[in-house]
Amino acid sequence: MAIIRTEKLTYKYSEGTPFETTAVDHVDLEIEEGAFIGVIGSTGSGKSTLMQHLNGLLRPASGKVIFDGMDIWADKSRLRDIRFQIGLVFQYPEYQLFEDTVYKDIAYGPANMGLSESEINERVLEAARFVCLDEQQLSQSPFALSGGQKRRAAIAGVMALRPRVLILDEPTAGLDPMGREDILREIKAYHRETGCTILFVTHSMEDIAKCTQKILVMDHGSVFCYDDTAAVFRRAEELEKIGLSVPQITKICSRLRERGIQLDDNIYTVKEACRQLAECYNKRKAGGTDA
Amino acid sequence: MLKDITIGQYFPGSSLLHKLDARFKIVFTLLYIVMLFVGDSFFSLAIGIAYCIFALVLSRLPVRLFWKSLKPLLPILIFTVILNVIFITDGKVYFQLGIFKITEDGISTAVRMAVRIIFLIIGSSLLTYTTSPIQLTDAIERLLSPLKKLHFPVHSFAMMMTIALRFIPTLMEETDKIIAAQKARGANFESGKLIDKAKALVPVLVPLFVSAFRRAEELATAMECRCYRGDIGRTKMKQMKSSCRDWIALCITGIMLAGAIAVNTAF
Ligand SMILES: Nc1ncnc2c1ncn2[C@@H]1O[C@H](COP(=O)(O)OP(=O)(O)O)[C@@H](O)[C@H]1O
Ligand SMILES: [Mg+2]
Numbered sequence: 049m050a051i052i053r054t055e056k057l058t059y060k061y062s063e064g065t066p067f068e069t070t071a072v073d074h075v076d077l078e079i080e081e082g083a084f085i086g087v088i089g090s091t092g093s094g095k096s097t098l099m100q101h102l103n104g105l106l107r108p109a110s111g112k113v114i115f116d117g118m119d120i121w122a123d124k125s126r127l128r129d130i131r132f133q134i135g136l137v138f139q140y141p142e143y144q145l146f147e148d149t150v151y152k153d154i155a156y157g158p159a160n161m162g163l164s165e166s167e168i169n170e171r172v173l174e175a176a177r178f179v180c181l182d183e184q185q186l187s188q189s190p191f192a193l194s195g196g197q198k199r200r201a202a203i204a205g206v207m208a209l210r211p212r213v214l215i216l217d218e219p220t221a222g223l224d225p226m227g228r229e230d231i232l233r234e235i236k237a238y239h240r241e242t243g244c245t246i247l248f249v250t251h252s253m254e255d256i257a258k259c260t261q262k263i264l265v266m267d268h269g270s271v272f273c274y275d276d277t278a279a280v281f282r283r284a285e286e287l288e289k290i291g292l293s294v295p296q297i298t299k300i301c302s303r304l305r306e307r308g309i310q311l312d313d314n315i316y317t318v319k320e321a322c323r324q325l326a327e328c329y330n331k332r333k334a335g336g337t338d339a
Numbered sequence: 340m341l342k343d344i345t346i347g348q349y350f351p352g353s354s355l356l357h358k359l360d361a362r363f364k365i366v367f368t369l370l371y372i373v374m375l376f377v378g379d380s381f382f383s384l385a386i387g388i389a390y391c392i393f394a395l396v397l398s399r400l401p402v403r404l405f406w407k408s409l410k411p412l413l414p415i416l417i418f419t420v421i422l423n424v425i426f427i428t429d430g431k432v433y434f435q436l437g438i439f440k441i442t443e444d445g446i447s448t449a450v451r452m453a454v455r456i457i458f459l460i461i462g463s464s465l466l467t468y469t470t471s472p473i474q475l476t477d478a479i480e481r482l483l484s485p486l487k488k489l490h491f492p493v494h495s496f497a498m499m500m501t502i503a504l505r506f507i508p509t510l511m512e513e514t515d516k517i518i519a520a521q522k523a524r525g526a527n528f529e530s531g532k533l534i535d536k537a538k539a540l541v542p543v544l545v546p547l548f549v550s551a552f553r554r555a556e557e558l559a560t561a562m563e564c565r566c567y568r569g570d571i572g573r574t575k576m577k578q579m580k581s582s583c584r585d586w587i588a589l590c591i592t593g594i595m596l597a598g599a600i601a602v603n604t605a606f
Binding site: 068 | 527
């Protein structure tokens, strides 16, 4: 069953002023429990706005968000509880750190849930383990950490809520390649271990090619397409038209295909490209003459 | 939400009011305030109101915007009205309860006060709605430039204002974002005792200050990198030039002010 569903979700910023913009426009979505979903779209396509609707931070101008079969705005007193179940990590979350130690900052969410001291401790340590922060770093001030470590501390702050759905808004933005790889690996491991539903927002397809089952493509506030990863990458050319960059390996493979090499049209990882190329090579060697 | 605050915002446009020289607009606003407060009679007040509505029509901005800038100040307005009604006890008594008296003078003073405050807000909103912050501070710098002779740091003052105005929307956006992020972690700003509410602000204020200081440092570095040294040898890209319509507008304003004063002495 779908854990989150939206019906004709629409939202406008600065409604009623000359600056009015429709950031989300009649979005219908279904998110299956336990899935790892990538959300892509160029800057300003409404990804962040849509994500803030899913946990009730923004109230839709029209339309509904349905979590577990219930409209989340039906009973406002439940909203806070829903936010604990649908964890949202904002873009550049390191700017929300405020406590004097990393430990206390991660504990902020669980403490708000009203948990016992020992339960909070357990959750903080678990979350810190997921993002590879050690004991010594936990006792430091968050402002003394490096950029990547700050980001991971902030992500841990939401993981410690043990949400059923974890939404990450551009968690790799502005990090070096190493830092990006680290975060991607940690989130994948988190998904594997906890089985929770993950929505991973990014504008880089390279990031999500390897780990997502489905991809939601946003364009100008509406859903451009929402399909299995392979099916989305097959539409590479259309995606480039709406300002998204296709992974380099996909581009190379499509060039090779133009030159008559027999490759599938949905290659998006280097590993898969290597496998198919090797296959091609072997076939040709066996066939002999047709080089 | 913070996003609903429109005071001090600028709405670009091409109306006559947008095109007037910013220095003149500041002077007009000051004269307009004098117009509102110069007289006790309703007639002189009416001239000020007419002037304001005339300008409002010329600005071609939706009236809704002005309602938005009034709304946050409504509690103060109501408070003032109540104080006036209760504490002015001269004139004909309409209603009495113990020591409280509601009198003719009380009500008429309260009404006048309310009308003045409302039109004061509308008039000053009109200035910022139709003038970009850059023009506004440039104009203030030019109007205050005689003070340079007294070694008053006019340029630094204007630059400080420019920066402050420039960063109001940025910091508001940032505050919204931080509030949302902490709400996502279960922060509760609505319920609880006053002390709990104050405590709930810490997770918002700390990141906000940190980011404000970070921005200040970045901006200072960027300005130094571009060799900013205050106003020594600095020229302006956009020179302010007054035109015929500015002087016509000044004449109209002057005549209306004279009218307001005359009407006040006559009645
Ligand atoms: N706080 C805001 N106020 C006004 N407009 C906004 C605000 N946040 C976003 N927008 C506008 O809404 C649209 C969608 O923005 P956003 O959801 O942030 O896109 P994305 O996350 O995909 O970059 C953009 O056109 C943006 O300019
Ligand atoms: Mg975004």
